[in-house]
Amino acid sequence: MPYCNVAKRYRLVALFLTLFGPTAGHQTRGHNHAAEHQQHIAHSPAGLEDVVLVIQSQRNSFHAQRGQQRRQEILQQAAELGQGFPFVILLHELSDYEGDWSILPALPLLSDSYRSASWFLFIEEETRVTLAALLQVLSRYEATKEWFLGKRIHDIEASIIHHYAFSEDPSSFGYPDPAAGWALSAALLQRLAERIQYEYLKSDFTIDLIHEIALYIWEEGKGPKLTAAPEFCTEPRGNCLTTFTSYLPNCGPPVSKEHIFIAVKTCQKFHSERVPVVKATWEADAGPLEYYSDVADSSIPTVSLGVPNTERGHCGKTFAILKRFLSNAVPKADWLLIVDDDTLISLPRLRRLLRCYDPKEEVSLGERYGYGLVQNGYSYTTGGGGMVLSRAAVSRIISGGCSCYTDDAPDDMVLGMCLKTLSIPITHSPLFHQARPDDYSEMRLSSQQAISFHKHWNVDPVAVYKHWLQDTHPHDEL
Incomplete structure (x- = not known):
């Protein structure tokens, strides 16, 4: 399928959602095929149409443009792969609420808007994704169960920005490297989306986003810990589903x-x-x-x-x-x-x-x-x-x-x-x-x-x- 047709199709989807609301198209799809879709994800690996890929974009014009470029790259790659198209979302476009960047407030809207999805992958603007490798990794896990996947990192010493959590053994708690991306199964995201609507957070402050998300998911041992998947990468190597470029892009000569x-x-x-x-x-x-x-x-x-x-x-x-x-x-x-x-x-x-x-x-x-x-x-x-x-x-x-x-x-x-x-x-x-x-x-x-x-x-x-x-x-x- 030519890339221009992919882009045109995506713009038509975006226009439809603008006219009829963020859940219109996806709710219809989920309603008409709910039973069939549940049977599909229980017995076969996820396809790209079952994946929502969230680019953690920002409203500033430079970052919005970078997010759009990443989205188009992903859609073109999907067209070349020929295994369907994922939903590719720019986080800053999800709603008018600026606080969506902290992810947790956005979960109910993501859950409602993409009810037929099996997986949600969160990446930075400068994170590159290999879709074929993504499908291979997701095929190892059942989306009907609660999974939290990513590249595991940990504290070496108890940290003030993490409120000295796990001070006796800081390395015991793993959280994902955001540059490598991280994924939630639909079962886990749905439960988190319901929970965030009735349960206040322990702290009013969002300081280190990814660590706080991991703590919220872990729920003092009642929820899943991060499962380390080696294909979530920052540096390129064999079989990576993600790689990372740089937080300091080259935009030309430095300002005076x-x-x-x-x-x-x-x-x-x-x-x-x-x-x-x-x-x-x-x-x-x-x-x-x-x-x-x-x-x-x-x-x-x-x-x-x-x-x-x-x-x-x-x-x-x-x-x-x-x-x-x-x-x-x-x-x-x-x-x-x-x-x-x-x-x-x-x-x-x-x-x-x-x-x-x-x-x-x-x-x-x-x-x-x-x-x-x-x-x-x-x-x-x-x-x-x-x-x-x-x-x-x-x-x-x-x-x-x-x-x-x-x-x-x-x-x-x-x-x-x-x-x-x-x-x-x-x-x-x-x-x-x-x-x-x-x-x-x-x-x-x-x-x-x-x-x-x-x-x-x-x-x-x-x-x-x-x-x-x-x-x-x-x-x-x-």
């Missing part, structure tokens, strides 16, 4: 350092402790940069914004930075990067990443967390890992009337609530990190070119920077 204005939040008590680390590591790669403190110190130098120092939150200081960024007091730049004085960052890698984004769009980029997402909550970019905002986004935040309810309110969360109100999506990159390298799976970090880490607690920050963030052969400066 003059196009990124950097705001470092500090305070007097850390002038002699943390600021020297910044100067010894990443400051040399910076263009325009200012240190913002509660006192002016010419030896650094620092700028006092007239906002008293607070022990936590720093919302007043951050909003003062946003307003200063738009003023004539600082050089005009396309991008604003706000970091803490104990943030370690690779500016050359950030400049490469920013080439993928249009600063004329309203962009908020960093490590995305969530609050109350199952109950219609909001997302936010974590402050410690670095918050990147386009000039267009900063202008909209200020003109939109957003403000702090107190100076010590959590700045990243207040900005998250503001962005939700203004319908500006949070764009996630796993290359930003709110915690230290030791707090993440080394197997997971190995597939990244990290952009940032945070905190100097119990580490040598200069050594962390040199090992994880400093490029041996940096790209040419612009």
Whole structure:
């Protein structure tokens, strides 16, 4: 079947769903053939028409385009294979709710919309899928039973981002590497979809999505653990059903350092402790940069914004930075990067990443967390890992009337609530990190070119920077 006909067919399906609702076509199929379909999946391997493939896409135009490209590649591969077509879903198009990225709120809609499906495969935008290998792997498991499949990774040490779960034996709990993709049988997804509608999560925060999904599925031993399937891969090798490219795509030459204005939040008590680390590591790669403190110190130098120092939150200081960024007091730049004085960052890698984004769009980029997402909550970019905002986004935040309810309110969360109100999506990159390298799976970090880490607690920050963030052969400066 020619590829153009596949694409045309897919567009017609999408148009039908738009006109008649997300479940219309699939409900009819499931209703007319329910008994026959149940008999089929109980006695024969799944076909591609039994698979829902969810690309964890994002609303930002660059990521939406990448998701669409991945979908078209999959459909073309299906046409060449000649064994039917899977349902290929872009997660950001599933509904209008921005919190669908956290998967659990999206499960009821997925379950209702694709009732005839046997398997649900979740992949990143940059995860490649070999459909023939996928069918071979799925044929080993009965979709009528509860299966959770993926590439198993685990913590080596108890981690703060996992709330020190399994502290006695961190390696005992496995969770999937999201870059390699992961799969749920229809039986398991349906039960999870029913459960999420009546059971509150133990935590309101979504911090490390894939670990929290694995914990929710495991249900303190009442549910299935992850089954490791070796065909879920990141690095290419024989018989892989998935492989992974990169979280740092090549979108062209890095943006000029003059196009990124950097705001470092500090305070007097850390002038002699943390600021020297910044100067010894990443400051040399910076263009325009200012240190913002509660006192002016010419030896650094620092700028006092007239906002008293607070022990936590720093919302007043951050909003003062946003307003200063738009003023004539600082050089005009396309991008604003706000970091803490104990943030370690690779500016050359950030400049490469920013080439993928249009600063004329309203962009908020960093490590995305969530609050109350199952109950219609909001997302936010974590402050410690670095918050990147386009000039267009900063202008909209200020003109939109957003403000702090107190100076010590959590700045990243207040900005998250503001962005939700203004319908500006949070764009996630796993290359930003709110915690230290030791707090993440080394197997997971190995597939990244990290952009940032945070905190100097119990580490040598200069050594962390040199090992994880400093490029041996940096790209040419612009």
